[in-house]
Amino acid sequence: MLRPWETQFWLDNSPGKTLHTKLLNTLIIDIKNGRLSPGSMLPGSRSLAEKLGVNRKTVQQVYEELEAQGWLTTRPRSGTFISETLPEYGLSNSVKELLNNANKTENTTGLVDDLYQDAVNIQPQLSSNNDGTPDSRLIPYELLARTYRKTCIEMHRHPISGYGDPRGTTELRESLAKMLSEDRFMNCSAEQICIVRGSQMGIYLASKILDPKKGAIVVEQLSYPPAQAAFESNGFSTIKCRLDHQGLDIDHLREILASDSVAAIYITPHHQYPTTVSLPMERRLALLALSKEHNFAILEDDYDHEFHYQTNPIPPLASLPNSDNVVHIGSMSKVFSPDLRLGYIAADSLLIEQAAREIMLIDRQGNTITERVLSNLMESGEIKRHIRKARKYYEGRRNYTAQEFKRVFGDQVSFDIPTGGLAIWVDISQLINGRPLDDLPSNDSMLSTLFSTDQAAPTHLRFGFGALNEAEITHSIEHLSQLLLETSD
Incomplete structure (x- = not known):
């Protein structure tokens, strides 16, 4: 079975x-x-x-x-x-x-009573490189095509007229609720889930619902640029919180809370973006306690939970005590392909209702056929089978990438092998030595300066290995060395 x-x-x-x-x-x-x-x-x-x-x-x-x-x-x-x-x-x-x-912690924060509706709804279009994109060549297209055909036939035999639920199809929301419960320790129902077109839409909607009058949104010192653009477009100022070798610096966050009004914090605790560090349990619990004490929301971007290699994934913030204020944002795009454009928000049912109202104004509902296809694949176990297969490929590519960086650069670069994800964070400060560097010769690498306005010269690069086979990894790293080694001369 x-x-x-x-x-x-x-x-x-x-x-x-x-x-x-x-x-x-x-x-x-x-x-x-x-x-x-x-x-x-x-x-x-x-x-x-x-x-x-x-x-x-x-x-x-x-x-x-x-x-x-x-x-x-x-x-x-x-x-x-x-x-x-x-x-x-x-x-x-x-x-x-x-x-x-x-x-069963009682929700005394009143966060859902402060839902905000008047914000800018135009998000800047930002380009993205291969900084952790899955490999579309691993997609089981034949299986996907068969499931689409089967789903279309079923819908033809049992037609339902009119528009559906703006939160998404009941089938997919129930499948996701089951997955979040069994795989991620989250006790939520289908009423607490809203389907969106990828995690970026979830980030945007979550910040649009929040009220900028309540304060700024705290982001990690190095963070996801499209998320910050979404916050700014919705009227928020952002405050940067320091990172260290374990992720978000909780002591610095306490200093921020003592001096500034904070409406929310945006965080990528499972694999910090872009550094790939996993936030330890002690810091997760401390962050949740601070959220309850100071009444701010936590926007948890769990963008690649499926790809964790060495140990079982740490439970997400939304599954832990004092998680009343957590808005959990996930994506199915990493499972198959960004072209699938399916993500979800899991949160308090009242916040989910507000998200659905916003969707009514701009999209009415998502892609019903694709949502039913994904639900069928989840219920049949095929999604889990694909994840298990893809995880082995990506783990091998991670190991090969580490091997090739050492072979090509030797001791001139350093890195920690990430416990999960589809990218590796490489320290190139010894090669750059404080020199400005505007660009890299490959879309597979992104300089640390892209993730922060505070750096005049890059210190690290994020190399995405997920979409590359071994030959392509070697070619990209060798091509990268031509610029970096010349720069160091």
């Missing part, structure tokens, strides 16, 4: 002193809060043990104990499933307290 999504589990913050207790409580909590729905299938004991790094016997014992309590049921030759009829007991007082204080 091909599962549409591989359910992820996170034990680090689970209650309990032993791995057995942590896993037991995690499963019960996920069942009680609806993340694991009745009838859904759990991973096999061997698979889950390998993923969590625990003994298989531990998983088997937990499954057996939960089955005895009525939480799980085993079907011969099929697997272990969440029971269709759940018991009304089984939660310890400590677990109940955890659920009440963490997963």
Whole structure:
């Protein structure tokens, strides 16, 4: 049986002193809060043990104990499933307290009451290079074509007249809700999701809904230029927060909050854009606590969650305690191609309704056929299959890119191999030595000066390897060396 999504589990913050207790409580909590729905299938004991790094016997014992309590049921030759009829007991007082204080935090911020409608709706058109674009040659076009044909036939047989929901088709929103729950630990419903035409539209809509009178939008010191352009077009000023080797500097953010009014912060915590650093859990929790204390929104751009190579991805901000103010923005474009133009916003249902009202004014609704096609691919498990296949290609290309930079440049450049994503951040300061550099000979590389107005001379470059095969990676890096090595002479 091909599962549409591989359910992820996170034990680090689970209650309990032993791995057995942590896993037991995690499963019960996920069942009680609806993340694991009745009838859904759990991973096999061997698979889950390998993923969590625990003994298989531990998983088997937990499954057996939960089955005895009525939480799980085993079907011969099929697997272990969440029971269709759940018991009304089984939660310890400590677990109940955890659920009440963490997963069901009361929203006292009033953020959704301050939705803003009067802002500029014209976004500057900005060009983009290959700084982490997926490889269109990996797209399963035959599968995509078959699914389009099947979907069109189904819609012809069961025609529905008139326009649909501006939030997107129910089918795709339900599929996304299931994916976000099982794969990203987010407990949200289809009513809390709005389909958009890529993450850039989601960023734009989120900032259009917010009120510039509430303050500035904080962006990371090096950040995504089209996002900042969207904020400025909607009337916001921006404040830059420092970055270090772990991502956003929380201490500097505290200084900003002490001196300036802040309406929101825009952040790319999974793989910081452009430096690729993953924000550690301690900083994520601190950021969420500050958001609740100072009543500012967090625009979480989770643009390439699927491509994480070495460990399980860290849960997004929207899945953690105190995440009331988080607007989670994602994209399916990295899964297939930017040409697909499908993204989503996951947030409070009232904010989603406001986003849908804005869509009514400019687009009425998205592409119903494409949305149903994507939903069919998600439900059949084909999206997960494609992600698993593409991830192996991209991980190999990441490793090859690191190898080629070392071969061509030796010790004259330095970098940390990214844990995920489709690009690598390379320190070229030794080669540039403070000299201005206007351009690079390839669209595969982008200078750090593009991401900040504070740098007179570049110190790093972002090299996108996702859309390149090994021969193309070698050619691009060797071509790049012709300019950089000459500049250093």
